[in-house]
Amino acid sequence: MEVCCDLGVDVNGEETFVVDKKIIGLYSGKLSKLFGKSKGTARSIKVVFHDFPGGAKCFELMSKFCYNSGRIEITPSNISHLHCAAQFMEMKSSVSGTHNLFEQTEKSIEEMSYWSWSELLITLKQCQVLLPASDSCGILERCLDSLVARLALTSDVSPCPSTSSPDSSGFRISCDTKSTESLKTVFSRATWWFEDLLVLNLVLVEMLIKSLVSRKFDHHILSRFLFYYHKSRFITVSSNEKCKFVEVVINMLYILDPNCVSCKSLFEILRVSLNLKIDKSCRSKLESMIGLQLDQASLDNLLVPSPYGMNCLYDVNLVLRFLKAFLLGGSRKISPVQLSKVASLMDLYIAEVAPDPCLKPSKFLALAMAVPDFARDSYDEIYRAMDMYLECQGIESSLSQVHSGLSDEEKMKLCCALNLEKLSAETCIHLSQNKKFPSKSAGQALISQQLKLKGLLHGTNNTKSNSDLLCRAQEVGKKIEKDEAEEQVVLYAGRLDLSDDNEDLRANLQGMQWRVMELEKICRKMQVQMAKIMKSKVPSNHHTRNLPRLCS
CATH class of the missing domain: 1.25.40 (Serine Threonine Protein Phosphatase 5, Tetratricopeptide repeat)
Incomplete structure (x- = not known):
């Protein structure tokens, strides 16, 4: 076949390739249709692609396939480029019949289950560079499915060391089932893949987690991986992408069982997110997970x-x-x-x-x-x-x-x-003498404590310690009676105008004096009651009514 250079192809503005349009058109349905519609008589034409998947590198691989009569070595490192190019250029049929790129890459993808772990990772790395083309043509989904299947199969065991090397030719499983295995070894067997998957970008990690969740993968392991991924990759993420990074990790953790997510690690993510303007709904999810x-x-x-x-x-x-x-x-x-x-x-x-x-x-x-x-x-x-x-x-x-x-x-x-009923005796006494608290609270504390002493006396038959505490409470009560009356009268007498022309203020003062007298009556009544208790034996089945919560 005579080779000429009559077609210029501008690939995404990166590079212009000069090729033979007959050779390229023989394998590309897209260009064949374009040439068929062209009515120009010029010997040379130019085509401009703005969204060619993989750019100049990918177009060069596709051109080699065309110039080599529809043959090229397909490997894990180039299969994603070739498959995306075949999809874009519509290379699903050719004049030569069986020599079409799309069918060849499809056949290689069908054999993915025989690839080694490292070969699968190489293809996934290429797929994430080719997004969104690799997603639309289906190779990314199939790679992830293969990865997920292997993780599900080996969730309780780890691969042999050789499977992590590029030279590995198979995927093997360790058969060590010793019952005396340490917890550290068990943990390493469940998380052997963490380091390997750090090469994946955020989009692929999100797709991977959702797929693993749908397959009922262990949520404990998934949450550990997400925390590990966050800790390892966050420092390398650009400042503009940090918000998105944290949001995706939080959203992925949120779909897991809350009991499988470490509270301590959630607080670490919270500390990181404090200086970031993450989405409000995402922050609410994080707070909800911590709250639970x-x-x-x-x-x-x-x-x-x-x-x-x-x-x-x-x-x-x-x-x-x-x-x-x-x-x-x-x-x-x-x-x-x-x-x-x-x-x-x-x-x-x-x-x-x-x-x-x-x-x-x-x-x-x-x-x-x-x-x-x-x-x-x-x-x-x-x-x-x-x-x-x-x-x-x-x-x-x-x-x-x-x-x-x-x-x-x-x-x-x-x-x-x-709740005064849940204060200890010492605390109640302290409260009754605490001038920082309002006097009403001090009085209620004393009453509550006296009723509590009542209960103590019923059960302990008037022990000396209870008697001493009762005497102490009574002394405090007398002091409160005296101080309350004196302070209230002095306070209001000093603040109020007691002239004959101010009847309203006079009424106010009288009201306060009446309330002081009522407090004195209550305290005297309680002292009489407590004195009777000290002298008489109360039946053991007697129960006092519970006081309501203060201010209720």
């Missing part, structure tokens, strides 16, 4: 700095969202042990954030009341944190001029978070 496993978190995990522009030290809103996700629980049932762990964790967190002078009372109250009352056996830790918070709120902060002190009304709202 909040009982496995530590205090250090929760101490996340507040977002830029916020005065608070820590991101309290984030922790509240974690709590909401935990309490909602999805389809799972929260056990008492899990709830108790979260309550203890929240007690530690509240104590840590309490000294922050910029923390608003509403946020402190939300933290203290977020966990159900029945989850706590004791409210002593909440009281200590509240005591610290009131002390810090009473000091004007150099960072913020918002809180120069809380009003009694604001303090009372905070005290609503305390």
Whole structure:
């Protein structure tokens, strides 16, 4: 066949090839149709391709096939290029019949199950360079199917060392089944493929995970791979792609069983994402996954700095969202042990954030009341944190001029978070003498403690320790009676105008004095009741009515 150069082909602006249009047209249906429609008489014509898969390299391979009478060596390193070129150039038929590139590559792809592991990876690497052409022509999907089948087959075993080398000619499975195998060895057998698949880009990893999930692959192993992939590849990703990278990893983790995803590793991804503007829905998925496993978190995990522009030290809103996700629980049932762990964790967190002078009372109250009352056996830790918070709120902060002190009304709202019945005797006594708390709370603490002493006396037959504690409570009660009356009268007498012309203010003062007298009556009544208890034996089957939660 006489060879001439009468066709110029511009491939994606990379390079222009001058070829014989008869030779190329013999194997390419696309060019044959183009030449048939051309009415020009010029000896030379030029064709421009803007989206040729694989660019100049791929066109050169295809040209070699044409100039070699429809023959070329097909290998794992070039099969994806040749297959995509054959699809693009419509090389599914030829004058010579059997010598068409598409059929030859199809035949090689059908033999993919006999390829070695390394050969399969080489083809996959080429496919990801050729996206989206490799996806549209089907070779990528078939490569992934073959990969997934092998991973499913060897999920509990690892290949022999030789299968990871380019010279391997087969895919072999280790048959070591010793029952004394260490956990480390078991783990390495389940994760042998992690390092090999780091060569895959994000698109292929997403397709791989979805395919493995559809085949019921072990979710524990998949989550470990995603964390490993994230940790290994994130530092190499460009700053413009980091958001997309994190979002894909989060979305893939979200489709797995939550119980198979490491809470600690989720917090690592959270730390990375704090400085990234990831999608809002994606961030919600991450927070939801963490919230469902909040009982496995530590205090250090929760101490996340507040977002830029916020005065608070820590991101309290984030922790509240974690709590909401935990309490909602999805389809799972929260056990008492899990709830108790979260309550203890929240007690530690509240104590840590309490000294922050910029923390608003509403946020402190939300933290203290977020966990159900029945989850706590004791409210002593909440009281200590509240005591610290009131002390810090009473000091004007150099960072913020918002809180120069809380009003009694604001303090009372905070005290609503305390269940007095779940305070220890010592804490109740401390509360009754704590001037940082509103006097009403101190009085209720005393009453609650006296009723608690009642119960103690029923069960212990008036022991000396209980008597001493009762005397101490009575002394405190007398002091509160006296101080309350004196302070309220002095306070209002100093603030109110008592002139004859101000009848409304006079009525206010009288009302306050009446309430002081009522408090005195209550305290005297309680002292009489306690004295009777000390003198008489109460039946053992007697039960006192439970006091309601404060402010309820």
